[in-house]
Amino acid sequence: MTLVAPAVTASPRAGRKPRRENRFAAWLFLLPALAYVVVFFGYPLAANVVMSTQDYTVKSFYTGEAPFVGLANYAAVFGNPLFSTAVLNTVLFTAGSLVFQFGIGLALAVFFSGRFLGSALLRSLLLLPWLLPLVVSGAIWRWMFDQDHGVLNAALRLVGFDAVPWLSSTGWALPAVILTNIWIGIPFNLVILHGGLRAIPASLYEAAALDGAGAWQRFRHLTWPLLRPVTGIVLMLGLVYTIKVFDVIMVVTGGGPANATQTLTTWSYRLSFGDFAFGQGAAVGNVLILVATLFGLLYLRSAKATLAEAAA
Amino acid sequence: MSSVRRALMLTAGALLLAACSPSAPAGSPAGAQPAGSITELDYYADEQGSAAWQKILDTCAAQTGVKIERQKVPTSQMLPKVLQGASSKTLPDLLFTDNPTLQQVAATGALTPLSDYGITTDGYYESIVKAGTYQGKVYGVAPGVNGLALIYNKDLLAAAGVQPPKTWDELKAAAAKLTKDGKYGLAFSAIPSEEGTWQFLPFFWSNGAELSQVDSEPAVKALQYVTDLVNSGSASKSVVTWNQNDVADQFVAGNAAMMVNGSWNLARLDEQQALHYGVVPIPVPEAGAKPVVALGGEVGAVPVTSGPTQQAAGKVLSCVLSEPTMLEWSKAHAYIPSKTATAAKFGAEQPAMQAFVDEVGTARSRTAELGEKYPKVSQALADALQVALTGKLPADQALKAAQQASGS
Numbered sequence: 074m075t076l077v078a079p080a081v082t083a084s085p086r087a088g089r090k091p092r093r094e095n096r097f098a099a100w101l102f103l104l105p106a107l108a109y110v111v112v113f114f115g116y117p118l119a120a121n122v123v124m125s126t127q128d129y130t131v132k133s134f135y136t137g138e139a140p141f142v143g144l145a146n147y148a149a150v151f152g153n154p155l156f157s158t159a160v161l162n163t164v165l166f167t168a169g170s171l172v173f174q175f176g177i178g179l180a181l182a183v184f185f186s187g188r189f190l191g192s193a194l195l196r197s198l199l200l201l202p203w204l205l206p207l208v209v210s211g212a213i214w215r216w217m218f219d220q221d222h223g224v225l226n227a228a229l230r231l232v233g234f235d236a237v238p239w240l241s242s243t244g245w246a247l248p249a250v251i252l253t254n255i256w257i258g259i260p261f262n263l264v265i266l267h268g269g270l271r272a273i274p275a276s277l278y279e280a281a282a283l284d285g286a287g288a289w290q291r292f293r294h295l296t297w298p299l300l301r302p303v304t305g306i307v308l309m310l311g312l313v314y315t316i317k318v319f320d321v322i323m324v325v326t327g328g329g330p331a332n333a334t335q336t337l338t339t340w341s342y343r344l345s346f347g348d349f350a351f352g353q354g355a356a357v358g359n360v361l362i363l364v365a366t367l368f369g370l371l372y373l374r375s376a377k378a379t380l381a382e383a384a385a
Numbered sequence: 386m387s388s389v390r391r392a393l394m395l396t397a398g399a400l401l402l403a404a405c406s407p408s409a410p411a412g413s414p415a416g417a418q419p420a421g422s423i424t425e426l427d428y429y430a431d432e433q434g435s436a437a438w439q440k441i442l443d444t445c446a447a448q449t450g451v452k453i454e455r456q457k458v459p460t461s462q463m464l465p466k467v468l469q470g471a472s473s474k475t476l477p478d479l480l481f482t483d484n485p486t487l488q489q490v491a492a493t494g495a496l497t498p499l500s501d502y503g504i505t506t507d508g509y510y511e512s513i514v515k516a517g518t519y520q521g522k523v524y525g526v527a528p529g530v531n532g533l534a535l536i537y538n539k540d541l542l543a544a545a546g547v548q549p550p551k552t553w554d555e556l557k558a559a560a561a562k563l564t565k566d567g568k569y570g571l572a573f574s575a576i577p578s579e580e581g582t583w584q585f586l587p588f589f590w591s592n593g594a595e596l597s598q599v600d601s602e603p604a605v606k607a608l609q610y611v612t613d614l615v616n617s618g619s620a621s622k623s624v625v626t627w628n629q630n631d632v633a634d635q636f637v638a639g640n641a642a643m644m645v646n647g648s649w650n651l652a653r654l655d656e657q658q659a660l661h662y663g664v665v666p667i668p669v670p671e672a673g674a675k676p677v678v679a680l681g682g683e684v685g686a687v688p689v690t691s692g693p694t695q696q697a698a699g700k701v702l703s704c705v706l707s708e709p710t711m712l713e714w715s716k717a718h719a720y721i722p723s724k725t726a727t728a729a730k731f732g733a734e735q736p737a738m739q740a741f742v743d744e745v746g747t748a749r750s751r752t753a754e755l756g757e758k759y760p761k762v763s764q765a766l767a768d769a770l771q772v773a774l775t776g777k778l779p780a781d782q783a784l785k786a787a788q789q790a791s792g793s
Contacts, residue, residue, distance in 0.1 A: 134469075
């Protein structure tokens with residue numbers, strides 16, 4: 074995750090024509106990576122697409138026979154009342170997580186870009202959520218959210234508020250899992266944005282200060298625009314990570330109560346291993362892949378535009 | 386920390402989701418092994434249960450002369466692992482799996498009838514035989530079974546002047562009376578999975594409801610009863626997030642005076658010197674009725690591998706099912722022997738287990754009626770439980786939705 078190279082400028086040797094053997098060698102170097110992608114991404118992806126068009130049951134695992142049913146699985150999935158719930162929850166979960174992870178991560182990154190005593194130590198401590206296995210974080214949050222004996226409600230009662238039914242009410246459960254995921258995601262945003270900030274030359278800030286720009290103006294006119302390429306990467310990666318979050322939700326709520334935290338990923342798992350409707354589970358998985366790909370393409374387009382802008 | 390362990394199991398299951406692609410590369414057929422050694426798969430992953438089970442396997446390895454290579458996986462990983470094995474033809478030679486799973490595995494055609502190995506079902510509880518029967522043939526038999534009972538804190542009940550409840554009315558009154566000082570009268574699990582359904586079934590079945598019609602009047606009444614316990618505050622609203630380990634934690638911590646839980650938790654309660662508990666059968670709707678709990682426990686099955694290994698696995702299974710091993714396993718893991726005569730002997734020796742022994746006589750197999758269709762109905766029922774307990778829909782409408790979801 075340290076591949077942060079902000080503001081790539083156009084190659085100075087762009088005009089040279091590559092010779093034939095050079096191109097052959099280039100392909101040769103690409104081959105291992107290509108083979109890896111085909112075997113470990115291409116094949117499972119294709120298998121998943123095929124599975125989503127089959128009536129794949131427990132029996133199929135043994136016999137290998139799964140009748141082709143066309144788009145019936147997709148029809149079943151789209152017709153299921155849980156579909157809209159899962160989509161809405163996925164959108165809320167992803168958007169909620171991203172906005173706060175990014176906002177808090179950026180604020181912390183700016184804060185830590187100033188040099189002060191203990192800055193490095195604090196920064197490494199803030200990495201902790203990132204280093205913990207997700208299931209451990211999830212289990213601890215589940216324990217903290219407990220309505221009667223959880224530490225969160227104990228704190229709320231202490232300052233005179235009522236206990237919140239974090240995980241046992243359908244209204245609070247989704248905010249609770251989003252909160253957990255925000256906490257987990259902050260370090261990632263902090264680290265990468267901090268790296269991006271370090272790449273902005275200090276002389277620019279000195280010049281701005283000389284011109285009489287205040288802290289907010291410096292952020293608004295220097296930091297924010299110069300950080301844009303990094304921002305794009307952070308948000309894109311964050312989106313792809315968040316949209317496929319499974320373990321956090323599974324550990325904290327199991328998709329409940331009453332499907333209040335059911336997202337496309339948890340629903341896909343449930344269709345496959347709860348209902349044994351493997352074809353439908355695969356169909357939901359494919360919908361998710363499609364959405365993630367769409368955002369990936371959007372990002373590539375915007376990145377291209379940024380590059381063109383930078384080159385011009 | 387049991388919740389952490391559980392969480393780990395879930396992730397492991399999720400990882401297997403990816404591993405379970407339909408056409409996983411075909412491994413070497415299991416038949417290559419010499420018949421002198423077999424592979425065995427079970428999910429006794431917790432420390433105590435695993436050690437007790439290992440002892441049983443060691444005993445049977447010595448008795449039969451078959452070398453047993455044991456694999457254990459977390460519960461949630463069992464079925465994915467078996468399906469993966471089925472698709473790559475690398476099934477274990479001997480399998481011990483949760484009894485409602487057996488129908489799914491048998492339906493794949495991957496299991497052999499136990500009559501092939503001279504294993505008969507004479508003397509077993511009928512419900513256990515039913516749980517292991519698929520399309521008229523017995524594919525799995527359990528060395529021991531379990532069920533749910535009402536476990537109560539003797540000190541808290543005595544202090545409140547409450548007798549252990551026998552009927553629904555008594556349970557309701559006792560739970561209300563015991564709810565005070567931040568403690569709840571009753572704790573149970575109602576999570577959105579098979580575990581939640583399994584905890585609800587004793588109320589559902591004892592009231593005369595049937596899985597083939599989950600929105601019948603007795604079913605609605607049973608769900609209403611459980612919902613009332615939560616709505617009146619006698620049970621925590623958090624039951625929708627507690628698994629059975631969490632419920633036991635609450636009971637051990639003194640946060641609940643009574644709990645619905647299984648015999649396998651008794652060892653944990655015994656570790657608490659200051660905790661004095663008693664066990665009674667699950668309260669019934671009317672005095673004199675029999676409690677009907679769902680039958681739990683793992684059945685042993687022999688997958689299709691090769692002739693010699695199948696025979697060797699059959700020998701080992703026969704040994705596990707013999708009376709001495711059955712008794713040893715039941716004692717070590719707080720299970721009830723699955724043969725009626727052995728269970729009677731066991732109950733006489735272990736008074737704390739008598740309530741469970743009594744219940745096994747009237748217990749039902751979850752899959753006897755629906756077979757392979759059970760998981761879908763179970764999922765729908767767990768959903769209805771959550772919907773009603775969180776107040777999203779009244780009990781009758783929640784079950785109507787469940788009937789629609791499970792009927793399709």
